[in-house]
Amino acid sequence: MPKLVECVPNFSEGRRRDAIDAIVAEVRRVEGVKLLNVQSDASHNRTVVTFIGEPAAVKQAAFQSCAKAAQLIDMEKHTGEHPRIGATDVIPFIPVKDVTMEECVALANELAQEIAQKLDIPVYMYEAAAKTPVRKNLPDVRKGQYEGLKAEIVKPERQPDYGPVRMHPTAGATAVGARQFLIAYNINLGTSDVSIAKKIANTIREARGGYKYVRAMGVMLEDRNVAQVSINMVDYTGTPLFRVFETVKSEAARYGVNIIGSEVVGLLPMQALLDVADFYLRFEGFDRKQVLEDNL
Protein backbone atom coordinates (compact mmCIF):
# COMPACT_ATOMS: atom_id res chain seq x y z
CA MET A 1 0.00 0.00 0.00
CA PRO A 2 1.21 3.51 -0.82
CA LYS A 3 1.88 6.33 1.62
CA LEU A 4 -1.31 8.19 2.43
CA VAL A 5 -1.80 11.83 3.36
CA GLU A 6 -5.09 13.58 4.00
CA CYS A 7 -5.62 17.25 3.16
CA VAL A 8 -8.54 19.41 4.36
CA PRO A 9 -8.38 22.88 2.78
CA ASN A 10 -10.99 25.45 3.84
CA PHE A 11 -12.14 27.91 1.17
CA SER A 12 -13.88 31.23 1.87
CA GLU A 13 -16.88 30.49 -0.34
CA GLY A 14 -19.98 28.66 0.87
CA ARG A 15 -22.74 30.20 -1.23
CA ARG A 16 -21.95 30.32 -4.98
CA ARG A 17 -22.41 26.75 -6.23
CA ASP A 18 -20.49 27.33 -9.49
CA ALA A 19 -17.40 28.70 -7.69
CA ILE A 20 -17.42 25.82 -5.20
CA ASP A 21 -17.78 23.28 -8.02
CA ALA A 22 -14.90 24.84 -9.97
CA ILE A 23 -12.61 24.66 -6.91
CA VAL A 24 -13.55 21.07 -6.14
CA ALA A 25 -13.08 20.12 -9.82
CA GLU A 26 -9.39 21.02 -9.40
CA VAL A 27 -9.12 18.31 -6.74
CA ARG A 28 -11.07 15.75 -8.75
CA ARG A 29 -8.90 16.06 -11.83
CA VAL A 30 -5.70 15.01 -10.06
CA GLU A 31 -5.07 11.32 -10.63
CA GLY A 32 -4.45 9.32 -7.47
CA VAL A 33 -6.43 11.70 -5.29
CA LYS A 34 -9.68 10.51 -3.77
CA LEU A 35 -12.23 13.19 -2.82
CA LEU A 36 -13.83 12.13 0.48
CA ASN A 37 -16.11 15.01 1.39
CA VAL A 38 -17.25 18.54 0.47
CA GLN A 39 -19.11 20.52 3.11
CA SER A 40 -20.37 24.04 2.39
CA ASP A 41 -21.91 26.37 4.95
CA ALA A 42 -23.77 29.44 3.73
CA SER A 43 -23.75 31.43 6.98
CA HIS A 44 -20.03 30.73 7.45
CA ASN A 45 -19.65 31.35 3.69
CA ARG A 46 -17.04 28.62 3.76
CA THR A 47 -16.42 25.20 2.19
CA VAL A 48 -14.36 22.40 3.75
CA VAL A 49 -12.95 19.90 1.23
CA THR A 50 -11.47 16.57 2.35
CA PHE A 51 -9.30 14.42 0.11
CA ILE A 52 -6.65 11.76 0.44
CA GLY A 53 -3.88 10.19 -1.63
CA GLU A 54 -0.14 9.90 -2.06
CA PRO A 55 1.81 12.95 -0.85
CA ALA A 56 2.79 14.41 -4.26
CA ALA A 57 -0.70 14.05 -5.72
CA VAL A 58 -2.32 15.54 -2.61
CA LYS A 59 0.03 18.52 -2.75
CA GLN A 60 -0.82 19.08 -6.41
CA ALA A 61 -4.57 18.98 -5.70
CA ALA A 62 -4.09 21.44 -2.84
CA PHE A 63 -2.13 23.84 -5.04
CA GLN A 64 -4.56 23.68 -7.98
CA SER A 65 -7.64 24.25 -5.84
CA CYS A 66 -5.86 27.12 -4.06
CA ALA A 67 -5.01 28.71 -7.42
CA LYS A 68 -8.63 28.39 -8.58
CA ALA A 69 -9.92 29.91 -5.33
CA ALA A 70 -7.55 32.87 -5.84
CA GLN A 71 -9.23 33.47 -9.22
CA LEU A 72 -12.80 33.10 -8.05
CA ILE A 73 -12.94 34.56 -4.53
CA ASP A 74 -12.52 38.24 -3.70
CA MET A 75 -11.76 38.73 -0.01
CA GLU A 76 -12.59 42.44 -0.33
CA LYS A 77 -16.21 41.39 -0.79
CA HIS A 78 -16.27 38.36 1.50
CA THR A 79 -18.59 38.22 4.52
CA GLY A 80 -19.30 35.27 6.80
CA GLU A 81 -19.39 34.18 10.43
CA HIS A 82 -16.25 32.07 10.39
CA PRO A 83 -12.84 33.71 10.99
CA ARG A 84 -10.71 33.82 7.79
CA ILE A 85 -7.66 35.49 6.30
CA GLY A 86 -7.86 34.45 2.66
CA ALA A 87 -9.66 32.84 -0.29
CA THR A 88 -7.97 29.59 0.62
CA ASP A 89 -8.01 30.14 4.35
CA VAL A 90 -6.19 27.08 5.73
CA ILE A 91 -4.56 23.97 4.24
CA PRO A 92 -3.65 21.28 6.79
CA PHE A 93 -1.84 18.05 5.86
CA ILE A 94 -2.57 14.99 8.00
CA PRO A 95 -0.53 11.76 8.05
CA VAL A 96 -2.75 8.70 7.54
CA LYS A 97 -0.54 5.76 6.63
CA ASP A 98 3.21 5.10 6.45
CA VAL A 99 3.86 8.84 6.61
CA THR A 100 5.50 10.73 9.47
CA MET A 101 4.50 14.12 10.76
CA GLU A 102 7.93 15.34 9.60
CA GLU A 103 7.07 14.35 6.04
CA CYS A 104 3.80 16.27 6.29
CA VAL A 105 5.66 19.33 7.58
CA ALA A 106 8.05 19.09 4.62
CA LEU A 107 5.09 18.76 2.24
CA ALA A 108 3.45 21.82 3.83
CA ASN A 109 6.62 23.85 3.31
CA GLU A 110 6.87 22.78 -0.34
CA LEU A 111 3.27 23.80 -0.95
CA ALA A 112 3.72 27.10 0.89
CA GLN A 113 6.70 27.99 -1.31
CA GLU A 114 4.76 27.12 -4.44
CA ILE A 115 1.76 29.23 -3.39
CA ALA A 116 4.03 32.16 -2.52
CA GLN A 117 6.05 32.01 -5.72
CA LYS A 118 3.44 31.12 -8.33
CA LEU A 119 0.36 32.82 -6.86
CA ASP A 120 2.04 35.74 -5.06
CA ILE A 121 0.08 35.01 -1.85
CA PRO A 122 1.67 35.43 1.62
CA VAL A 123 1.69 32.14 3.56
CA TYR A 124 1.80 31.43 7.31
CA MET A 125 2.93 28.05 8.66
CA TYR A 126 0.90 26.74 11.65
CA GLU A 127 0.49 23.77 14.05
CA ALA A 128 3.24 21.15 13.57
CA ALA A 129 4.57 23.19 10.61
CA ALA A 130 4.81 26.44 12.63
CA LYS A 131 8.23 28.10 12.45
CA THR A 132 7.73 29.88 15.76
CA PRO A 133 5.75 28.77 18.83
CA VAL A 134 3.46 31.80 18.65
CA ARG A 135 2.12 30.60 15.30
CA LYS A 136 1.35 27.06 16.48
CA ASN A 137 -2.29 27.86 17.18
CA LEU A 138 -4.36 28.83 14.17
CA PRO A 139 -6.42 31.49 16.02
CA ASP A 140 -3.18 33.39 16.74
CA VAL A 141 -2.21 33.28 13.06
CA ARG A 142 -5.70 34.42 12.07
CA LYS A 143 -5.93 37.24 14.66
CA GLY A 144 -7.81 40.26 13.25
CA GLN A 145 -8.89 38.15 10.26
CA TYR A 146 -8.43 39.34 6.68
CA GLU A 147 -9.11 42.97 7.45
CA GLY A 148 -6.88 43.12 10.52
CA LEU A 149 -3.99 41.21 8.99
CA LYS A 150 -4.10 43.44 5.91
CA ALA A 151 -3.22 46.37 8.17
CA GLU A 152 -0.72 44.54 10.41
CA ILE A 153 1.14 42.34 7.92
CA VAL A 154 4.05 44.79 7.73
CA LYS A 155 4.69 44.53 11.48
CA PRO A 156 7.72 42.30 12.16
CA GLU A 157 5.73 39.85 14.31
CA ARG A 158 3.05 39.41 11.64
CA GLN A 159 5.13 39.05 8.50
CA PRO A 160 4.47 35.85 6.55
CA ASP A 161 6.78 32.81 6.48
CA TYR A 162 6.73 32.77 2.67
CA GLY A 163 5.77 35.27 -0.03
CA PRO A 164 5.19 39.01 -0.22
CA VAL A 165 4.85 41.22 2.88
CA ARG A 166 1.43 42.43 1.76
CA MET A 167 -1.91 40.75 1.24
CA HIS A 168 -2.79 39.41 -2.21
CA PRO A 169 -5.27 42.04 -3.55
CA THR A 170 -8.15 39.54 -3.79
CA ALA A 171 -6.97 36.21 -2.30
CA GLY A 172 -5.57 37.63 0.96
CA ALA A 173 -3.27 35.20 2.81
CA THR A 174 -3.21 31.47 3.46
CA ALA A 175 -2.24 29.35 6.47
CA VAL A 176 -0.56 26.02 5.64
CA GLY A 177 0.06 23.45 8.32
CA ALA A 178 0.43 19.85 9.41
CA ARG A 179 -1.45 18.18 12.22
CA GLN A 180 -2.62 14.79 13.40
CA PHE A 181 -5.94 13.27 12.39
CA LEU A 182 -8.68 14.45 14.74
CA ILE A 183 -10.98 11.69 15.97
CA ALA A 184 -14.40 12.70 17.31
CA TYR A 185 -15.15 10.10 19.98
CA ASN A 186 -18.07 9.96 22.41
CA ILE A 187 -18.53 7.72 25.44
CA ASN A 188 -22.04 7.15 26.78
CA LEU A 189 -22.61 6.61 30.50
CA GLY A 190 -25.25 4.52 32.22
CA THR A 191 -26.63 7.58 33.98
CA SER A 192 -28.81 10.58 33.23
CA ASP A 193 -26.74 12.75 35.58
CA VAL A 194 -24.81 15.06 33.26
CA SER A 195 -22.73 16.38 36.18
CA ILE A 196 -20.93 13.01 36.25
CA ALA A 197 -20.09 13.31 32.54
CA LYS A 198 -18.80 16.83 33.15
CA LYS A 199 -16.63 15.72 36.07
CA ILE A 200 -15.15 12.86 34.04
CA ALA A 201 -14.55 15.16 31.07
CA ASN A 202 -12.57 17.42 33.39
CA THR A 203 -10.36 14.55 34.56
CA ILE A 204 -9.34 13.50 31.05
CA ARG A 205 -8.89 16.80 29.24
CA GLU A 206 -5.53 18.45 28.92
CA ALA A 207 -6.76 21.82 30.16
CA ARG A 208 -7.48 20.31 33.61
CA GLY A 209 -4.37 18.13 34.02
CA GLY A 210 -5.61 15.18 31.96
CA TYR A 211 -4.26 13.71 28.77
CA LYS A 212 -2.23 15.97 26.54
CA TYR A 213 -4.12 15.37 23.29
CA VAL A 214 -7.65 15.27 24.66
CA ARG A 215 -10.39 17.89 24.53
CA ALA A 216 -13.55 16.83 26.34
CA MET A 217 -16.85 18.04 27.74
CA GLY A 218 -19.88 16.49 29.39
CA VAL A 219 -23.16 16.76 27.52
CA MET A 220 -26.70 15.40 27.83
CA LEU A 221 -28.25 13.27 25.07
CA GLU A 222 -31.81 14.48 25.72
CA ASP A 223 -33.49 11.99 23.39
CA ARG A 224 -31.89 9.02 25.16
CA ASN A 225 -31.70 10.54 28.65
CA VAL A 226 -28.04 9.57 28.70
CA ALA A 227 -25.04 11.57 29.88
CA GLN A 228 -22.13 11.58 27.45
CA VAL A 229 -18.44 12.42 27.61
CA SER A 230 -17.88 14.08 24.23
CA ILE A 231 -14.23 13.97 23.18
CA ASN A 232 -11.92 15.32 20.50
CA MET A 233 -8.79 13.19 20.24
CA VAL A 234 -6.37 15.57 18.55
CA ASP A 235 -3.49 13.06 18.36
CA TYR A 236 -4.45 9.39 18.66
CA THR A 237 -0.79 8.39 18.36
CA GLY A 238 -0.01 10.37 21.52
CA THR A 239 -3.15 9.60 23.52
CA PRO A 240 -4.81 6.45 22.13
CA LEU A 241 -8.52 5.59 22.23
CA PHE A 242 -8.13 2.67 24.62
CA ARG A 243 -6.39 4.77 27.27
CA VAL A 244 -9.16 7.35 27.27
CA PHE A 245 -11.81 4.61 27.32
CA GLU A 246 -10.18 2.83 30.27
CA THR A 247 -9.76 6.08 32.21
CA VAL A 248 -13.38 7.07 31.66
CA LYS A 249 -14.41 3.55 32.74
CA SER A 250 -12.36 3.84 35.93
CA GLU A 251 -13.57 7.36 36.75
CA ALA A 252 -17.20 6.40 36.07
CA ALA A 253 -16.89 3.42 38.42
CA ARG A 254 -16.04 5.87 41.19
CA TYR A 255 -19.65 7.09 40.84
CA GLY A 256 -21.03 3.57 40.45
CA VAL A 257 -21.66 4.23 36.76
CA ASN A 258 -20.86 2.01 33.77
CA ILE A 259 -19.96 2.81 30.19
CA ILE A 260 -22.92 1.68 28.09
CA GLY A 261 -21.36 2.37 24.72
CA SER A 262 -19.10 4.55 22.64
CA GLU A 263 -19.05 5.91 19.12
CA VAL A 264 -16.68 7.39 16.58
CA VAL A 265 -18.27 10.28 14.69
CA GLY A 266 -17.12 10.35 11.08
CA LEU A 267 -13.87 8.80 9.90
CA LEU A 268 -10.76 7.54 11.62
CA PRO A 269 -7.50 5.95 10.40
CA MET A 270 -7.38 2.16 10.61
CA GLN A 271 -4.27 2.37 12.78
CA ALA A 272 -6.31 3.93 15.60
CA LEU A 273 -8.43 0.76 15.81
CA LEU A 274 -5.51 -1.62 15.30
CA ASP A 275 -3.90 0.06 18.33
CA VAL A 276 -7.04 -0.81 20.33
CA ALA A 277 -6.92 -4.48 19.30
CA ASP A 278 -3.17 -4.56 19.98
CA PHE A 279 -3.68 -3.22 23.52
CA TYR A 280 -6.55 -5.46 24.61
CA LEU A 281 -5.18 -8.66 23.07
CA ARG A 282 -1.72 -7.85 24.50
CA PHE A 283 -0.05 -8.46 21.15
CA GLU A 284 3.64 -9.30 21.06
CA GLY A 285 5.22 -7.73 18.00
CA PHE A 286 2.17 -7.38 15.75
CA ASP A 287 3.07 -6.07 12.30
CA ARG A 288 0.53 -4.13 10.28
CA LYS A 289 1.58 -6.12 7.21
CA GLN A 290 -0.18 -9.08 8.83
CA VAL A 291 -3.47 -7.39 7.92
CA LEU A 292 -4.46 -9.14 4.71
CA GLU A 293 -5.91 -6.08 3.00
CA ASP A 294 -2.71 -4.14 3.60
CA ASN A 295 -0.92 -6.39 1.11
CA LEU A 296 -3.02 -5.24 -1.83
Place this chain on the structure above:
Amino acid sequence: MPKLVECVPNFSEGRRRDAIDAIVAEVRRVEGVKLLNVQSDASHNRTVVTFIGEPAAVKQAAFQSCAKAAQLIDMEKHTGEHPRIGATDVIPFIPVKDVTMEECVALANELAQEIAQKLDIPVYMYEAAAKTPVRKNLPDVRKGQYEGLKAEIVKPERQPDYGPVRMHPTAGATAVGARQFLIAYNINLGTSDVSIAKKIANTIREARGGYKYVRAMGVMLEDRNVAQVSINMVDYTGTPLFRVFETVKSEAARYGVNIIGSEVVGLLPMQALLDVADFYLRFEGFDRKQVLEDNL
Protein backbone atom coordinates in the same frame (compact mmCIF):
# COMPACT_ATOMS: atom_id res chain seq x y z
CA MET B 1 -13.22 -0.89 -1.93
CA PRO B 2 -14.06 -3.93 -4.07
CA LYS B 3 -15.23 -7.33 -2.89
CA LEU B 4 -12.31 -9.51 -1.88
CA VAL B 5 -11.97 -13.29 -2.06
CA GLU B 6 -8.91 -15.32 -1.19
CA CYS B 7 -8.07 -18.57 -2.99
CA VAL B 8 -5.50 -21.16 -1.84
CA PRO B 9 -5.16 -23.96 -4.43
CA ASN B 10 -2.85 -26.87 -3.63
CA PHE B 11 -0.98 -28.43 -6.57
CA SER B 12 0.62 -31.89 -6.55
CA GLU B 13 4.05 -30.68 -7.60
CA GLY B 14 6.67 -29.49 -5.16
CA ARG B 15 9.92 -30.45 -6.89
CA ARG B 16 10.12 -29.35 -10.54
CA ARG B 17 10.78 -25.60 -10.43
CA ASP B 18 9.77 -25.03 -14.08
CA ALA B 19 6.38 -26.71 -13.64
CA ILE B 20 5.68 -24.75 -10.42
CA ASP B 21 6.69 -21.49 -12.12
CA ALA B 22 4.44 -22.19 -15.11
CA ILE B 23 1.44 -22.85 -12.83
CA VAL B 24 2.07 -19.73 -10.73
CA ALA B 25 2.51 -17.67 -13.93
CA GLU B 26 -1.14 -18.44 -14.76
CA VAL B 27 -2.13 -16.68 -11.53
CA ARG B 28 0.19 -13.74 -12.07
CA ARG B 29 -1.12 -12.95 -15.54
CA VAL B 30 -4.69 -12.33 -14.38
CA GLU B 31 -5.24 -8.61 -13.89
CA GLY B 32 -6.70 -7.66 -10.51
CA VAL B 33 -5.27 -10.72 -8.77
CA LYS B 34 -2.56 -10.25 -6.16
CA LEU B 35 -0.28 -13.22 -5.50
CA LEU B 36 0.41 -13.34 -1.76
CA ASN B 37 2.45 -16.49 -1.27
CA VAL B 38 3.89 -19.61 -2.96
CA GLN B 39 5.06 -22.42 -0.70
CA SER B 40 6.56 -25.60 -2.18
CA ASP B 41 7.46 -28.71 -0.20
CA ALA B 42 9.62 -31.34 -1.85
CA SER B 43 8.82 -34.25 0.49
CA HIS B 44 5.10 -33.52 0.22
CA ASN B 45 5.72 -32.91 -3.50
CA ARG B 46 3.11 -30.18 -3.21
CA THR B 47 2.82 -26.43 -3.72
CA VAL B 48 0.36 -24.15 -1.90
CA VAL B 49 -0.43 -20.90 -3.76
CA THR B 50 -2.25 -18.01 -2.05
CA PHE B 51 -3.82 -15.15 -3.95
CA ILE B 52 -6.54 -12.58 -3.49
CA GLY B 53 -8.73 -10.29 -5.59
CA GLU B 54 -12.23 -9.67 -6.83
CA PRO B 55 -14.33 -12.84 -7.18
CA ALA B 56 -14.38 -13.11 -11.00
CA ALA B 57 -10.64 -12.50 -11.35
CA VAL B 58 -9.83 -14.97 -8.58
CA LYS B 59 -11.99 -17.63 -10.22
CA GLN B 60 -10.22 -17.05 -13.54
CA ALA B 61 -6.79 -17.40 -11.93
CA ALA B 62 -7.91 -20.59 -10.21
CA PHE B 63 -9.17 -22.07 -13.48
CA GLN B 64 -6.10 -21.14 -15.50
CA SER B 65 -3.64 -22.50 -12.96
CA CYS B 66 -5.73 -25.69 -12.68
CA ALA B 67 -5.66 -26.08 -16.49
CA LYS B 68 -1.88 -25.63 -16.53
CA ALA B 69 -1.42 -28.16 -13.72
CA ALA B 70 -3.49 -30.67 -15.72
CA GLN B 71 -1.02 -30.27 -18.59
CA LEU B 72 2.14 -30.51 -16.51
CA ILE B 73 1.41 -33.00 -13.72
CA ASP B 74 0.88 -36.72 -14.25
CA MET B 75 -0.78 -38.30 -11.21
CA GLU B 76 0.21 -41.76 -12.50
CA LYS B 77 3.81 -40.84 -11.68
CA HIS B 78 3.19 -38.67 -8.59
CA THR B 79 4.65 -39.61 -5.22
CA GLY B 80 4.68 -37.58 -2.03
CA GLU B 81 3.81 -37.71 1.66
CA HIS B 82 0.73 -35.52 1.54
CA PRO B 83 -2.69 -37.04 0.72
CA ARG B 84 -3.91 -36.02 -2.76
CA ILE B 85 -6.44 -36.96 -5.43
CA GLY B 86 -5.33 -34.85 -8.39
CA ALA B 87 -2.88 -32.52 -10.10
CA THR B 88 -4.83 -29.62 -8.66
CA ASP B 89 -5.73 -31.29 -5.42
CA VAL B 90 -7.92 -28.74 -3.64
CA ILE B 91 -9.19 -25.23 -4.41
CA PRO B 92 -10.80 -23.42 -1.46
CA PHE B 93 -12.39 -19.96 -1.72
CA ILE B 94 -12.31 -17.78 1.39
CA PRO B 95 -14.39 -14.62 1.93
CA VAL B 96 -12.22 -11.67 2.98
CA LYS B 97 -14.21 -8.47 2.50
CA ASP B 98 -17.81 -7.59 1.60
CA VAL B 99 -18.36 -11.16 0.41
CA THR B 100 -20.62 -13.75 2.03
CA MET B 101 -19.89 -17.44 2.40
CA GLU B 102 -22.87 -18.05 0.07
CA GLU B 103 -21.15 -16.02 -2.64
CA CYS B 104 -18.00 -18.10 -2.19
CA VAL B 105 -20.05 -21.30 -2.45
CA ALA B 106 -21.60 -20.01 -5.69
CA LEU B 107 -18.14 -19.12 -7.00
CA ALA B 108 -16.88 -22.61 -6.11
CA ASN B 109 -19.75 -24.18 -8.04
CA GLU B 110 -19.11 -22.03 -11.10
CA LEU B 111 -15.44 -22.99 -11.08
CA ALA B 112 -16.26 -26.67 -10.55
CA GLN B 113 -18.55 -26.67 -13.60
CA GLU B 114 -15.91 -24.97 -15.71
CA ILE B 115 -13.22 -27.46 -14.66
CA ALA B 116 -15.56 -30.38 -15.36
CA GLN B 117 -16.70 -29.12 -18.77
CA LYS B 118 -13.54 -27.60 -20.19
CA LEU B 119 -10.89 -29.84 -18.61
CA ASP B 120 -12.91 -33.08 -18.31
CA ILE B 121 -11.84 -33.52 -14.67
CA PRO B 122 -14.25 -34.91 -12.02
CA VAL B 123 -14.85 -32.40 -9.22
CA TYR B 124 -15.93 -32.90 -5.58
CA MET B 125 -17.45 -30.06 -3.56
CA TYR B 126 -16.30 -29.87 0.10
CA GLU B 127 -16.59 -27.83 3.34
CA ALA B 128 -19.20 -25.04 3.06
CA ALA B 129 -19.67 -25.97 -0.63
CA ALA B 130 -20.34 -29.67 0.13
CA LYS B 131 -23.55 -30.99 -1.46
CA THR B 132 -23.87 -33.74 1.15
CA PRO B 133 -22.77 -33.75 4.80
CA VAL B 134 -20.42 -36.70 4.25
CA ARG B 135 -18.30 -34.59 1.91
CA LYS B 136 -17.97 -31.66 4.31
CA ASN B 137 -14.60 -32.85 5.60
CA LEU B 138 -11.81 -32.93 3.06
CA PRO B 139 -10.21 -36.16 4.41
CA ASP B 140 -13.48 -37.99 3.66
CA VAL B 141 -13.49 -36.68 0.09
CA ARG B 142 -9.83 -37.66 -0.32
CA LYS B 143 -10.19 -41.15 1.23
CA GLY B 144 -7.93 -43.68 -0.56
CA GLN B 145 -6.19 -40.81 -2.35
CA TYR B 146 -5.69 -40.77 -6.14
CA GLU B 147 -5.13 -44.50 -6.43
CA GLY B 148 -8.06 -45.51 -4.22
CA LEU B 149 -10.52 -43.03 -5.71
CA LYS B 150 -9.57 -44.19 -9.23
CA ALA B 151 -10.92 -47.61 -8.33
CA GLU B 152 -13.95 -46.44 -6.32
CA ILE B 153 -15.18 -43.48 -8.37
CA VAL B 154 -17.87 -45.55 -10.06
CA LYS B 155 -19.46 -46.45 -6.69
CA PRO B 156 -22.61 -44.38 -6.11
CA GLU B 157 -21.31 -42.85 -2.86
CA ARG B 158 -18.05 -41.76 -4.48
CA GLN B 159 -19.25 -40.30 -7.78
CA PRO B 160 -18.20 -36.69 -8.36
CA ASP B 161 -20.50 -33.65 -8.03
CA TYR B 162 -19.46 -32.41 -11.48
CA GLY B 163 -17.79 -34.01 -14.51
CA PRO B 164 -17.09 -37.55 -15.74
CA VAL B 165 -17.49 -40.62 -13.52
CA ARG B 166 -13.88 -41.61 -14.09
CA MET B 167 -10.55 -40.04 -13.19
CA HIS B 168 -8.86 -37.74 -15.68
CA PRO B 169 -6.07 -39.95 -17.14
CA THR B 170 -3.28 -37.69 -15.85
CA ALA B 171 -4.85 -34.94 -13.72
CA GLY B 172 -7.01 -37.20 -11.52
CA ALA B 173 -9.77 -35.37 -9.62
CA THR B 174 -10.10 -32.01 -7.86
CA ALA B 175 -11.87 -30.89 -4.68
CA VAL B 176 -13.36 -27.39 -4.79
CA GLY B 177 -14.72 -25.74 -1.65
CA ALA B 178 -15.45 -22.65 0.39
CA ARG B 179 -14.39 -22.03 3.96
CA GLN B 180 -13.68 -19.26 6.41
CA PHE B 181 -10.28 -17.67 6.83
CA LEU B 182 -8.20 -19.61 9.34
CA ILE B 183 -6.41 -17.48 11.94
CA ALA B 184 -3.43 -18.99 13.76
CA TYR B 185 -3.53 -17.37 17.20
CA ASN B 186 -1.37 -18.08 20.24
CA ILE B 187 -1.84 -16.91 23.81
CA ASN B 188 1.16 -16.93 26.15
CA LEU B 189 0.69 -17.56 29.87
CA GLY B 190 2.68 -16.23 32.81
CA THR B 191 3.68 -19.73 33.85
CA SER B 192 6.11 -22.45 32.84
CA ASP B 193 3.55 -25.13 33.75
CA VAL B 194 2.43 -26.54 30.41
CA SER B 195 -0.29 -28.60 32.13
CA ILE B 196 -2.20 -25.34 32.74
CA ALA B 197 -2.00 -24.46 29.03
CA LYS B 198 -3.25 -27.94 28.16
CA LYS B 199 -6.17 -27.68 30.60
CA ILE B 200 -7.17 -24.29 29.22
CA ALA B 201 -6.86 -25.54 25.63
CA ASN B 202 -9.30 -28.30 26.53
CA THR B 203 -11.84 -25.84 27.90
CA ILE B 204 -11.93 -23.72 24.74
CA ARG B 205 -11.74 -26.29 21.95
CA GLU B 206 -14.84 -27.61 20.25
CA ALA B 207 -13.82 -31.24 20.68
CA ARG B 208 -14.13 -30.90 24.49
CA GLY B 209 -17.31 -28.84 24.70
CA GLY B 210 -15.70 -25.46 24.06
CA TYR B 211 -16.21 -23.00 21.23
CA LYS B 212 -17.48 -24.39 17.96
CA TYR B 213 -14.81 -22.92 15.67
CA VAL B 214 -11.78 -23.40 17.90
CA ARG B 215 -9.00 -25.96 17.72
CA ALA B 216 -6.48 -25.64 20.53
CA MET B 217 -3.63 -27.35 22.33
CA GLY B 218 -1.23 -26.52 25.12
CA VAL B 219 2.45 -26.33 24.21
CA MET B 220 5.71 -25.29 25.85
CA LEU B 221 7.86 -22.49 24.42
CA GLU B 222 11.16 -23.99 25.59
CA ASP B 223 13.32 -20.97 24.68
CA ARG B 224 11.15 -18.62 26.76
CA ASN B 225 10.12 -21.13 29.44
CA VAL B 226 6.54 -20.07 28.79
CA ALA B 227 3.41 -22.21 28.45
CA GLN B 228 1.27 -21.35 25.45
CA VAL B 229 -2.30 -22.03 24.34
CA SER B 230 -1.86 -22.55 20.59
CA ILE B 231 -5.11 -21.98 18.70
CA ASN B 232 -6.56 -22.35 15.22
CA MET B 233 -9.59 -20.11 14.80
CA VAL B 234 -11.38 -21.75 11.87
CA ASP B 235 -14.19 -19.19 11.70
CA TYR B 236 -13.51 -15.84 13.36
CA THR B 237 -16.99 -14.63 12.41
CA GLY B 238 -18.52 -17.44 14.50
CA THR B 239 -16.04 -17.44 17.38
CA PRO B 240 -14.21 -14.10 17.52
CA LEU B 241 -10.70 -13.48 18.87
CA PHE B 242 -11.83 -11.42 21.84
CA ARG B 243 -14.13 -14.15 23.14
CA VAL B 244 -11.35 -16.72 23.11
CA PHE B 245 -8.94 -14.23 24.70
CA GLU B 246 -11.37 -13.37 27.49
CA THR B 247 -12.15 -17.03 28.17
CA VAL B 248 -8.47 -17.96 28.33
CA LYS B 249 -7.93 -15.00 30.68
CA SER B 250 -10.73 -16.15 32.95
CA GLU B 251 -9.65 -19.80 32.95
CA ALA B 252 -6.01 -18.85 33.58
CA ALA B 253 -7.06 -16.71 36.54
CA ARG B 254 -8.52 -19.85 38.11
CA TYR B 255 -4.89 -21.05 38.40
CA GLY B 256 -3.62 -17.65 39.50
CA VAL B 257 -2.00 -17.18 36.08
CA ASN B 258 -2.06 -14.11 33.81
CA ILE B 259 -1.94 -13.75 30.05
CA ILE B 260 1.43 -12.17 29.28
CA GLY B 261 0.87 -11.73 25.57
CA SER B 262 -0.67 -13.08 22.38
CA GLU B 263 0.27 -13.28 18.73
CA VAL B 264 -1.25 -13.80 15.33
CA VAL B 265 0.90 -16.03 13.14
CA GLY B 266 0.74 -14.97 9.50
CA LEU B 267 -2.13 -13.00 8.03
CA LEU B 268 -5.63 -12.17 9.17
CA PRO B 269 -8.50 -10.16 7.66
CA MET B 270 -8.84 -6.62 8.99
CA GLN B 271 -12.40 -7.35 10.08
CA ALA B 272 -11.13 -9.78 12.73
CA LEU B 273 -9.27 -6.92 14.45
CA LEU B 274 -12.05 -4.38 13.93
CA ASP B 275 -14.33 -6.82 15.76
CA VAL B 276 -11.89 -6.74 18.69
CA ALA B 277 -11.89 -2.93 18.85
CA ASP B 278 -15.68 -2.92 18.48
CA PHE B 279 -16.07 -5.28 21.45
CA TYR B 280 -13.70 -3.61 23.89
CA LEU B 281 -14.75 -0.04 23.10
CA ARG B 282 -18.44 -1.10 23.24
CA PHE B 283 -19.18 0.58 19.93
CA GLU B 284 -22.74 1.55 19.12
CA GLY B 285 -23.36 1.06 15.41
CA PHE B 286 -19.83 1.29 14.07
CA ASP B 287 -19.72 1.14 10.27
CA ARG B 288 -16.64 -0.19 8.53
CA LYS B 289 -16.92 2.68 6.04
CA GLN B 290 -15.78 4.93 8.91
CA VAL B 291 -12.30 3.46 8.43
CA LEU B 292 -10.57 6.06 6.30
CA GLU B 293 -8.57 3.61 4.19
CA ASP B 294 -11.72 1.72 3.28
CA ASN B 295 -12.90 4.69 1.22
CA LEU B 296 -10.06 4.43 -1.27
